[in-house]
Amino acid sequence: MSLLRPTSTESALNKSAEVLQSRSLTQMAIQRFLRNRNAIIALWIVGILLTMAVCAPFFEWYTGYGKAFQDRNFYSGQPPNWEARHYFGTDQNGRDIFVRTIFGMRISLMVAMVAAIVALTVGILYGAISGLAGGRTDAIMMRILDLLISYPLTLIAVIALAYFGRNIFIVFAIIGLVEWQIMARVIRGQVLSLRNSEFVEAARAMGVPPLAILRRHIIPNVLGLAVVYMTLIIPEVILVESFLGYLGLGVQEPNTSLGVLISEGAARIEQKPWFTYGPGFFLVTLLLALNFVGDGLRDAVDPKDR
């Protein structure tokens, strides 16, 4: 019997060998992510919100109210009215708050993505240079990073936006420059471990020039981790953007963002609370969902972190 049937340890070994053969690291990460129920629900919510943001003009058409259309019958802020298709009510100028919220979310997401890419670029560059240079340069760069992390860069961003905030591209860049430090630190750690790995040493021994090593071996290996951390940066960036919008900086009329809408509502919260309900709900849902997705991705890629 025992000769014919493999023992339980043997079958386990066979199974694990099968697993090792059939799945790459990425597949395992994806599997881990798919098993995380919270993250999957959050991903669905993010997907829905993203679709809504992309299809914002559809809601203009559906409700019949353009984002800048001032409804004379609902002037100076009326509460939600389903028959008139003002789902979140109207604002001080008779504009539909629902449509404006969707457009605000669109701008917020757009700013967040571009700013996150800026943060990604700066973080990768800083981290890669620091990790590759090593020695004294590395120590100094890390010390500067340490100091910057406990510095409120948002304050500097407030100043910069107050002076240069007319141009939306400058807004992207400035917001991106607030949130790159964590990314730089993570990338540097990854680059340090890659630098001492066998395949990089082999490449170096073969005489591949340093820039080619950076391009061929380091950056592709770092990119996956960087993208995961970018999903963690996006909610932070949305937060910074809405913070600046609340202070009246950044996105300007006729465009709007969630922060701007909430600041308009917060000023009249005692008389017209529905100004804040919609934008506040969308902002909190978006942040919550993005946080769950980011955490899930990080846990899937980097499970030892927990």
Added chain:
Amino acid sequence: MGFAFQRFLQMLLLVVIALLAVFLTQRLAPGGPFDGERPPPARILENLRAYYDMDLSMPAQFNAYLFGMAGREINDQGKFDKVYWLSLPEDLQRVTVGSQAEDGSGESLVQAWCPWDEWLTSFFVDREDERPFRKCGIVRGDFGLSMVRRSVYVNDYVREGVPATLRYAIPSLLFALGLGIPMGLYAAYNKDKAADVAMVSVGMFGTVVPNLVMAPLVVLLFAIGLDNLLHWLFVDTLEWIELTRRQKRSGLNWIPSGRPGGIMHYVLPTIVLGTAILGRIVRLTRAGALEALNSNYVRTARAKGLPGRIILFRHVFKPAILPVVTYLGPVAAAILTGSLIVEQAFALPGLGRQFVTAATDRDYSLLMGTTVILLLAIIFLNFLVDLTYSWLDPRIRRSGSNS
């Protein structure tokens, strides 16, 4: 100590760099403090710029801002001319700009007030009549005149703003620590039970809901909702409350929604700022406490038969709050950044509000002044955190003295 002090000096250097960045941003950006809807005539503008020394070169302006200047000469046309940096020649006639001679002749001097000089020398000599500087620079504690409200010193803004900010910033920190650390410990002690899940999700809620949503939410719940509830509960049934209060239909206003005033006015700002930090503190305490609870020495203590409460306070508490202490540096930054929102939302006259208005009004000197104060507050708090940490965890002290 050595480690903390070294870091303090490095951060001080960063403050100077930040100041330089702010200065350059202001001077390179279009627009200025003097062009409003109706810009002043060219000659007045020129005089204004000279009054604030904006006719000098940029390095000279920055130098004057940092280290001050002794005075400026007035030339034959009655314009500001030569700069005396450290001291004035003895034979110059000293006039303040306001009381200049009729024919415009004579050298001129705007007297400045050097708070720190005055404070330092007040113990030894009386220097009432001798004010040697036109500008003292921030090294002597003088932030200069505001450029938009031209008769107000930035020092006065700061003296008003700092206490107004501290009045809710310190309570919010105490609120977050006093609630967060027990919550974290409790959650760790009851790991994976309902209490744990509840504590962690309360913390998560605090971190995810940003200040700017929390502020209106809290106003709705406490200032309006609670008020209506109390009104509905008491006033309608017991009319004598209404009679004694003599506030028909205006509500009790038990917790007011901001504006400076008595203690109750600072309840909502404290809650808003506190909950933003609370979540992180709960999570950090919980993680630290869990690690300690799984350690060998706790198992030994338990084997000795010590009751859970004593283990928690004697063995788990210290390692649990260590990560919280390191996090206090970013907390300081978060509170000061959050103060911009909170002061806007609750109409409080603090530093954050002055900072934002200075940035939007292009009030150069006020913006520089408030930036310096905010950054100094942060580096001072970081210094305190470093000291506390090296006191709590001696390993840091040793590694610091080695480097």
